[in-house]
Amino acid sequence: MDTRLKPRKTPVQGRSKATCDAVLEAAARILVEEGRSALTTNRIAERAGxxxxxxYQYFPGKEAIVAELIREMRRDMVVLLRRAVDAAATQAFRPAVGTLLAATLDHHTARPELARALEREEEDLPIDMETQVLKAELRGLIAGFLRERGVADAERCAFDLVAMCHGMASAAVRAGQDDTEGLKARLERAVLGYLGRPE
Amino acid sequence: MDTRLKPRKTPVQGRSKATCDAVLEAAARILVEEGRSALTTNRIAERAGxxxxxxYQYFPGKEAIVAELIREMRRDMVVLLRRAVDAAATQAFRPAVGTLLAATLDHHTARPELARALEREEEDLPIDMETQVLKAELRGLIAGFLRERGVADAERCAFDLVAMCHGMASAAVRAGQDDTEGLKARLERAVLGYLGRPE
Amino acid sequence: MDTRLKPRKTPVQGRSKATCDAVLEAAARILVEEGRSALTTNRIAERAGxxxxxxYQYFPGKEAIVAELIREMRRDMVVLLRRAVDAAATQAFRPAVGTLLAATLDHHTARPELARALEREEEDLPIDMETQVLKAELRGLIAGFLRERGVADAERCAFDLVAMCHGMASAAVRAGQDDTEGLKARLERAVLGYLGRPE
Amino acid sequence: MDTRLKPRKTPVQGRSKATCDAVLEAAARILVEEGRSALTTNRIAERAGxxxxxxYQYFPGKEAIVAELIREMRRDMVVLLRRAVDAAATQAFRPAVGTLLAATLDHHTARPELARALEREEEDLPIDMETQVLKAELRGLIAGFLRERGVADAERCAFDLVAMCHGMASAAVRAGQDDTEGLKARLERAVLGYLGRPE
DNA sequence: TATGAATGAGTGTTCATTCAT
DNA sequence: TATGAATGAACACTCATTCAT
Known part of the structure; x- marks a missing residue:
């Protein structure tokens, strides 16, 4: 069942790679600019030129394209977060949280609507293994950080914090707010408050 | 444009009302039990008997049915929240927040998957006036409560708190957690933390 | 799996029946006049007006239409053959064989190319239960007749005779021969010869 | 029109010949093992390596490949049958018929499903000249044999006998019977019976 | 000459919506 | 007013065939 969500071939070079990327990029753009109901295979092909x-040579179906976009997003997030967790290791608690939040927002900042759209799509798709693993890793990184800092019930806290930030960031994007700095500040307040460390 | 999202007639009594309700209920059930992709007009009619x-006599199209379900949901929430705000008026801050949260969760508790499904649909639908007003009212009630309690920038706070609770509650439902009490406790922590009043 | 080969509804009256029949008839005509490769759902609908x-309201797919045509054909054959077996009961062996052959050919005579085309299609289709039963019944009727007349290994003989007649009749139709009487005479010779009763 | 069914070049040696053969063999295997619906040009190329x-360098299209397979089959049959007719020349009638039947079945015995599949395909294809000639030759050989033995209306008899054997052999293959000896015996009975020479 | 990426017309099928009964 | 048969545009997807490399 997993194969319906995976690319058919993952060509490493040349024209193939270009086509493959064009398709993914087209899908992303459509999702953002024209909405999910405009995301048809014909439209994707058209916009991809x-x-x-x-x-269909590269993807077994429409869902696989979206699934791949999601995977890319999650992979990016893992990379960013891992880097942030490393950087935060030597920081005091408050700035460390800031570092983590900045990384999380970085991702939303780059293409906010795309992130939101993909997170929405993710809910409708059967979750493939890799995505599941990536999401677990994300929560794991945060939970690890929290545990290290002596936070009790780190797993649960990580879960809640992710959900909380997701909710607030989504709403902000949706409302068309683009004051990333302000958003970050408020998220910081929320996170530190939730953790009982508003000092 | 708005008329495409409104019922054709809103019959207050008799067989008409029954048909109308049957349609809405059928749509709700399908959304929850069979998923959004099963929500076709023929299926709705079938399940509604x-x-x-x-x-089509009562609704100009499929979207109008969903829009009406959303409106119903928002109306319910307004009623619940208004009542809660009244009840909270005489309480101390902490318990007052608890009262408000309880009201918010009440709604999610009754039919959690339906609430989540409708909130998802809401994002895809063009926002009709009434829903917009209802959502503004919800935030207004909360903002009013906060202002009364001396919270600065009450509007913004209301916005964030709603988003935050929405995010956490959704994630919980999605993950299959059904420990409403626990969820409420965590939400309380998050909210009070965010407001800088963890006392 | 069987449901993919069965009609969706078998409407007994009115417009429905007419549509259903028009579809079947159109498919039959296309198969005969335009060939199997022209048998597309759009073409069928078009020719059916x-x-x-x-x-698609009446058939779950293209195959179901063909399967239904086959079933109709087999049903007709069973009726004709059953009647012939009854009529042959009181006849001497030679004329009895003639009666059975006449019945078999009757069917081919009515719409020879259709019969041939359907028999071809039958080989590509997964065999549904009813067709299987009908075919067994056909062979059973012949086997019963043979057994009654003291022919040894009646089952096997029935199998061979059906195959033999099918082969010869098909070839004749294919070659455009329309001398049914002559064909019948030759089949008789073949059958009686095979049975070792050329008297 | 004929050129669409002919190979583009018929290379007699070297790598070309090998490629050509690989394609034909791949097509044959697919037809037998995966069914006619799996016979796509891409799949053929794939299985041919x-x-x-x-x-497309060697064949103008898919049909040409199948047509060539059919021609090969017919050529083989002509060779086998010619040899058998020669061998039968000095035999008495009964054993002579046996010799001819054995030759005919030889062909079916080697790759029964392939023979059946190709005979099916043959019916869908426009008949190209060479195949027509080959088939005429086959009937001619049999008719010649019969005429020599004093059988009246030898042409017609040859036609019927070929059809008869084809029908019975096909049915046997289809039913999964693999008792070639038994089949031969029954065919003999049928043929001799038809010819009125069951002695 | 061989490759295989690219093409796009064509196929089966669905589903929101209409309208004769 | 209620019905459900009919509609057809739109969609996902395939595959024979071409052509730049």
């Missing part, structure tokens, strides 16, 4: 046939 | 023709 | 949507 | 481009 590619034929439908080519699209 | 009504002909498609009748369905 | 009906929309594709209607077609 | 060759690129689609190469496939």
């Amino acid at each position: 590619v034929s439908v046939g080519s699209l | 009504v002909s498609v023709g009748s369905l | 009906v929309s594709v949507g209607s077609l | 060759v690129s689609v481009g190469s496939l």
